[in-house]
Amino acid sequence: MTAVSGRAALANAAEAAVVALACGGDDGAFEELVRRRQGALRALLRRLCGNAALADDLAQQSFVQAWTRLSSLRAPGAFGGWLRQIAVNTWLAQSRLKAPVAAPLAEEFEDPATADPSLALDLDRLLRRLGEGERTCVVLAYAEGLTHAEIAAMTGWPLGTVKSHVLRGSARLREWWTDAP
């Protein structure tokens, strides 16, 4: 009963307060953060790697890494950006280690919460045709709304490389969209 009421209190608390509790070693508070942030993080990783199962594995790794490194979080309000940085690093490490991920079946992306599944599937198919560098930059620029400089800082890639990835990637998407029936 206490656990349930504790969980309900956490669910209603402001995120900065939950982060502060998690930093103090409260595992229940961290699970609440996972509950709140999992949707956005798994969606980002699905876009980046193009494979739902792998994306969930990477999201799990990212959360566990975040949990072990909570002491390095400077401000509770920065939790979202900090977690996203960990997720992108996890994805980049994965893409450096492993061969390109095989394109999954389109059905994997079907999700009842998706506002417009036809648009999502269309976009996911096209994103999977991009190279990993282009896909990473395009997703961070358009889905996450990051500037080129922020993407460069996040990935460690030179600014010129990021700009050309975004430019080339979006040009290809535009071309494929135009060609699409």
Added chain:
Amino acid sequence: MHSDFDDEMRRRFAAAEPVKADEAFVLRVGDAMRRRRRQERVLAVLGVTVLVLGIGLAAPRLAPLFELAQRAGGAIATVAGSAPDSPVAAAVLGGLLIAGATVGWSLRRL
């Protein structure tokens, strides 16, 4: 450079988010956290065991090092104008001096 295409891209990304929250995923992460904690505990116990065994096995060879630390500590205490209370106190003082010098030297090399 802002274009209709950029707007269209953002609209399409926004239309697909977020992935539905899933309690099974939360449980999965919780399990991974507990597994990680267990691994860390096992590693800590292993580390302490190896350290104790290592010290035990190396103890006979540590005597000259102890003597060196004791002499260094004694020398510092003498220079500072006070005799060391015991050989162990002198060795601890000397050990700290040697450790400080080693760390300082390592940091300068970085």
